[in-house]
Amino acid sequence: MTHPHQNQILDQQQIRQKITRMAYEMYEHNFEEKELVLAGIHENGYILAQMLTQELQKISGLSVTLLEVTIDKSAPVESQVTLLPDTIDLAGKVVIVVDDVLNTGRILAYTLATFLKHAPRKVEIATLVDRRHKLFPVSASYTGYSLATTLHEHVRVVLQESEVAAYLI
Secondary structure, three states, X not given: OOOOOOEEEEOHHHXXXXXXXXXXXXXXXXXXXXXEEEEEEOOHHHHHHXXXXXXXXXXXXXXXXXXXXXXXXXXXXXXXXXXXXXXXXXXXXXEEEEEEEXXXXXXXXXXXXXXXXXXXXXXXXXXXXXOOOOOOOOOOOEEEEEOOOOOOOOEEEEEOOOOEEEEEO
């Protein structure tokens, strides 16, 4: 599904390389840990978290637990943040919250409150594309690609079997 005014900023090979590099950085920053929890924000953040988990399992002996985070991105204040599976104990663990694009930091700011209730040892953030429009005090610990954009532009990330790419619209 192409858009008339979209420019591809990352192709499949570039995205795969960035995911591999991010996984190495995560391992380097957390090599003393036994376990990492990757919490992907539904939907693309969760797919990205799955891809990062596969890379981490290839390159490290870390046990990686995958968590799916659901929040209504159009109404985060009113929205209930859900974590699935909800049986995972996060106390004392390193949690890396994963989303495909970091725009203003708003969605991540609202999800962080949910994680803090579970008393993790450390919370980090990973994003494939960081647009650097910080309105909330949230910054990525791991970034695949940093991009200066205008607020009128939109970044669309596609992580499907048929297509893996990122576009600037």
